[in-house]
Amino acid sequence: MLDQLLKPEIRELIFSEKYDELQEALEVFEPAEVAALIEDLAEEEAATVFAALSPTLGPQVFEHLPHKDQSALVEELADDTELLSGLLNDISPDDRTAFLEELPPSAVQQLLGFLDPEEREIAERLLGYAEDSIGRLVTTDYIALQPEWTVEEAFRQIRRFGRDSETINVIYVVDEYGRLIDDIRIRDLILAEPEQTVRSLMDNRFIALRVTDDQEEAVNSFRRYDRAVLPVVDAAGTLVGIVTHDDMLDVADEEATEDIQKLGGSEALDEPYMSTPLFTLVKKRARWLVVLFLGEMLTATAMGYFETEIARAVVLAMFVPLIISSGGNSGSQAASLIIRALAIGEVGLRDWWRVMRRELLSGLWLGVILGAVGFLRITIWAAAFGMYGPHWLLVAFVVSLSLVGVVLWGGLSGSMLPLLLKRIGADPAVSSAPFVATLVDVTGLIIYFTMASAVLSGTLL
Amino acid sequence: MLDQLLKPEIRELIFSEKYDELQEALEVFEPAEVAALIEDLAEEEAATVFAALSPTLGPQVFEHLPHKDQSALVEELADDTELLSGLLNDISPDDRTAFLEELPPSAVQQLLGFLDPEEREIAERLLGYAEDSIGRLVTTDYIALQPEWTVEEAFRQIRRFGRDSETINVIYVVDEYGRLIDDIRIRDLILAEPEQTVRSLMDNRFIALRVTDDQEEAVNSFRRYDRAVLPVVDAAGTLVGIVTHDDMLDVADEEATEDIQKLGGSEALDEPYMSTPLFTLVKKRARWLVVLFLGEMLTATAMGYFETEIARAVVLAMFVPLIISSGGNSGSQAASLIIRALAIGEVGLRDWWRVMRRELLSGLWLGVILGAVGFLRITIWAAAFGMYGPHWLLVAFVVSLSLVGVVLWGGLSGSMLPLLLKRIGADPAVSSAPFVATLVDVTGLIIYFTMASAVLSGTLL
Structure with missing residues (x-):
């Protein structure tokens, strides 16, 4: 280097x-x-x-x-x-x-x-042009031809402007009003006879972006058509400029970075981690951390509501972290899968019902698996170390059933929240994962203690 | 459409x-x-x-x-x-x-x-070629010239093979052994005189990828040099083929998708969410969910260890979810920021000390902010609803100090774990966020109850 x-x-x-x-x-x-x-x-x-x-x-x-x-x-x-x-x-x-x-x-x-x-x-x-619109990425260093020119005249134009042009793989044809009417590959020009007209090489098929399009939409066009360059037109169809693959790679990278940072529960940094001033770093993280903290306070409220149960059966408190974290993990799995699928365009709003069905089924399976492991854990510890008191079997049931419920609920809310956010026009990635975790923590406690009240009433409670 | x-x-x-x-x-x-x-x-x-x-x-x-x-x-x-x-x-x-x-x-x-x-x-x-190596993305549809050819001969070659070539923006020059010795832009050929030799256009400067390079490394070269195409050579310098921007966009997308899925605590799906069979979906999620569950079981052990404290002061149990989730959120913020910075190449292993210093400082700030909010919350509830008993002020101190410690610890472990994983040659993204959450949950409980034992001994405990 x-x-x-x-x-x-x-x-x-x-x-x-x-x-x-x-x-x-x-x-x-x-x-x-x-x-x-x-x-x-x-x-x-x-x-x-x-x-x-x-x-x-x-x-x-x-x-x-x-x-x-x-x-x-x-x-x-x-x-x-x-x-x-x-x-x-x-x-x-x-x-x-x-x-x-x-x-x-x-x-x-x-x-x-x-x-x-x-x-x-x-x-x-x-x-x-608006921030985050394609217009901001446009370069005007391109070559435009007119249909009535000959190939020889076209090459004269290319020799004149080719040095500055960002690409000459593709050349554009515009009409007398500057409207884009076709794109031609340089290879077709090279293969043509000098006296042929540009029009004779035209097929009137081209793909163009709108200058007001969102940059992330534009990346999807590049993903779809595998082009190195796409022309950009305004509302009247006038050729405004071109956008190149390197900018699209940057936009795709930025898009993923933002989603990852939001999934991780901070605001998008907009700058590299190392060059973000410490104060900005703290500010962008503190905001969501406080919001989530305020949400998590509801867990203290929920726990307070079940204070008598906990006092009577301290053993219940022991499994609280295990249960809520399992729901949180299941929720963050689902949220991250759906957010990425939405970003890449693999899943759309119209798929909500199919997503829900998948998450219902897989959530149920995952819940049953964790429930079984939890049941085993309590049984073994009870048998080996005599822990969890005389009613350990009932405790094991409560914990396992709660796990099924919480994991299922985590998967469902983790998958539906991003879709809901997108539906109301918000960014699906915004703190979905930790937000889901908070939601599932609070509801998980309610599921757990309600289950406990039902099963253990008359014995432990 | x-x-x-x-x-x-x-x-x-x-x-x-x-x-x-x-x-x-x-x-x-x-x-x-x-x-x-x-x-x-x-x-x-x-x-x-x-x-x-x-x-x-x-x-x-x-x-x-x-x-x-x-x-x-x-x-x-x-x-x-x-x-x-x-x-x-x-x-x-x-x-x-x-x-x-x-x-x-x-x-x-x-x-x-x-x-x-x-x-x-x-x-x-x-x-x-190895999976995930550049070799798997190589196409052999390129145009190669020899240095002693004239520009006219070069165009003859281009006319012959240009139709199939993926790009003719850049043409490659190879020596008699097929070794890559230069790249030439088509614009320079067009601007040259027909009788000039190819050699007279050469500057012997070119960038090439190694066929055995990792695909993600190759994307970094595209990010750095803004090229639409890069040539690929083997160990002997022989031109093997070319790699194009559209494959790099795919690799960058895949890279981000994998990182997001791993950050979310599942294995990478390798297929679109919707076309992943349900069984595979469950399997890829269950594996990590169970691993994390086994880790979280340590929280039950830790809680068991503090059973007497909880029994004596049930009020302590109430803040358990709040404290451990705050540590988890802080940890997942740090982990996601560092993992993405590592993937994009913004942060390297050599930066570990600077990262640690940043996380120490911002973790301290974030901890103090959450600690203050927590202190306020307990004070207000105690004053307004008479909750948390006569020793509420001490409880508020314990909770606030624990929050400072847990949030700081979350940020530190969230940032250091990905670096550590990378150091030992593992994938930094692998379940870092939920793994950090689990680690911070267990240690968070220990911090909280140790703090409680120290402060409350003689009063509540």
């Missing part, structure tokens, strides 16, 4: 101010590798190295930097207006949007001032 | 056996859409529709079918050896591997018999 092997050498070149040699040394590496090196440097050094990069490599390296380092760099370079203007004009429109959208409005205004009129118009238009 | 709109019409064409019209009707749709239609049909109908597809569309549609439907289709088509042989020879090598690797060895042998010698050699070689 460049950042490990070459750091002393690079630092040497910085200190001795050999910027030409530095440029040459870095030119042979991948933008991502140079970015990793710059990330590891102190801010001032980072700016020096960045300023030494060639005008081609610089913007590419910038695109690979985390936002924090991008901001620091732009601040350091504030005085070098020429470099800054070159950089902001040359980075891909989608990466520029990603950089600008995180900045305060005043900084955005200031930086937009560095752009050429044309780039500025593009930047402002893309920033105008 | 085709499957909704056209089903009656398609069915009409099937019943009237108008196969030519059927072929024509389906030709205008995307392979993914035809696949979705076939999925919805009964097995026999599906085979009829599939057999009517053109030889170009058929393999593409097959690649978009779920494995279950692929198998059913191949079984239905078993008698039509010509169709079957055409299909198996024409699907992309990577999709063929994905289809074959799920079948029993005898079926694989039988199907390999349908392949031409060349395709058979490729199929056997790809199946020879």
Whole structure:
């Protein structure tokens, strides 16, 4: 890795101010590798190295930097207006949007001032689309042809704009109003005769995304059609730009990260764990932890309600953690399975009844299995150590039956809650697992003690 | 959507056996859409529709079918050896591997018999790579050039093999031994003069994956370098094939699905939730549920150990669920954050000390917050309803201090366990969250009752 092997050498070149040699040394590496090196440097050094990069490599390296380092760099370079203007004009429109959208409005205004009129118009238009919409990921670096052009003219266009285009695997055909009417693969152009028209290669079949579509919806289109690039159109069908696979991988990663964090019972961090400030980390976790704590307080209320039973038969208290945690585990299994299936699109709202039937059956099975293990445990301990008093068999029954009920109930609520959340338009992942655990804890106690009252009344109670 | 709109019409064409019209009707749709239609049909109908597809569309549609439907289709088509042989020879090598690797060895042998010698050699070689290695995702449909060729000769090669190639955005250059020596973008070829040599376009800089690399490692390369395609080489540097972005999106999705399912405390399902047989679903969930149940039994042992304390002060039992669940929630927050950060590569083993320091600090804060809320709750209930007896203030202290300890301990073990699992070479995601919850439940009880014994001895105890 460049950042490990070459750091002393690079630092040497910085200190001795050999910027030409530095440029040459870095030119042979991948933008991502140079970015990793710059990330590891102190801010001032980072700016020096960045300023030494060639005008081609610089913007590419910038695109690979985390936002924090991008901001620091732009601040350091504030005085070098020429470099800054070159950089902001040359980075891909989608990466520029990603950089600008995180900045305060005043900084955005200031930086937009560095752009050429044309780039500025593009930047402002893309920033105008809603957050989390496809528009924010659009790049305008694509090639568009007109149907009446010949293949030879098409290649002239490709030679002219191909250098900047993000992809030339697919080329787009637009009509006189800029409306998208087809996509053509470069291989078909290469295989065609120079004098053929573009129209003769068209099949008028194409897939396009809407600029206002949700980014997560767009990932589903990429999942479905296995494309590297998809064109993006507005409501009138005008070609606005393209979206590429790398952004979709990022969106899919982010989607999964958010779901995992929410499933774990915190808010989505929105930043890498390590670079989240401690205060933010505590805040994002504390909020849900307190909500769940307030919910769990109901367990104390429930336990208080059964205080006399516990006082009379302390043995009942002993199995409380076992029973409620089993319900919680069963619930978090079901919740995580359904939340992921919803996210990937494997399960939809219309499947609720089939999901419920599956969870009823599997919950029953799982409950019976745990109930049997629990029954065995109590029987063995009673026989071997004489524990749980003379009525141990009844206790074993109460515990086993409660386990069946609690595990079944855990699976049912764990699977139905995410569907319910989705139904009312909320995010199914939001703290479902711990929320289900809390719900099941409270209801589990009620199931357990009600069962105990019924079975043990007259003996232990 | 085709499957909704056209089903009656398609069915009409099937019943009237108008196969030519059927072929024509389906030709205008995307392979993914035809696949979705076939999925919805009964097995026999599906085979009829599939057999009517053109030889170009058929393999593409097959690649978009779920494995279950692929198998059913191949079984239905078993008698039509010509169709079957055409299909198996024409699907992309990577999709063929994905289809074959799920079948029993005898079926694989039988199907390999349908392949031409060349395709058979490729199929056997790809199946020879380890499961979950990059080799299983490799396709051999790429274009390779030799450095001494001219650009004109290069285009001749592209015209010849470009039709089958998965991408021609990037073309590979190999030496006389087939070793990869460079990658060239098609745009550079288009911009070059016909008589230039390929060598004159080379910069000898390229990124390649090893065929034995883990698939999840490979996704990290795609994440890092933002490429649509990466070449794959063997230990000798020979070009084995290419891997494309769509497979990487699948791997990233699968990776996240597995982690979410494991975090939720089941084994990874490996199949969509809805198509997992109920028995498998129960088995994959029961295993961990029982393991966790056995672990949670220690809570009964711990509670048994404190039986006298509970009998003397039943009020203590009331807060047991509240305290252990708070520890569990804090633990599952930390575990999910760290597991995802590990998966995405944001956190590595070398960061353990920084993670621990963060978790110590945030755990302390979170504990203090919950402790304060708990203290308030007990104070208010004691003042308003006269609950928790004359020593309620001491009880409030015990509960609050225990909360600080348990929440802190939950965060610490939740963050350290995944790192520890990774350190010993195990999967950090494996049931970390519920395992942490179980660990924290048991230790939480010990913290709580030890604290109670210390503070309440002489008053309540």
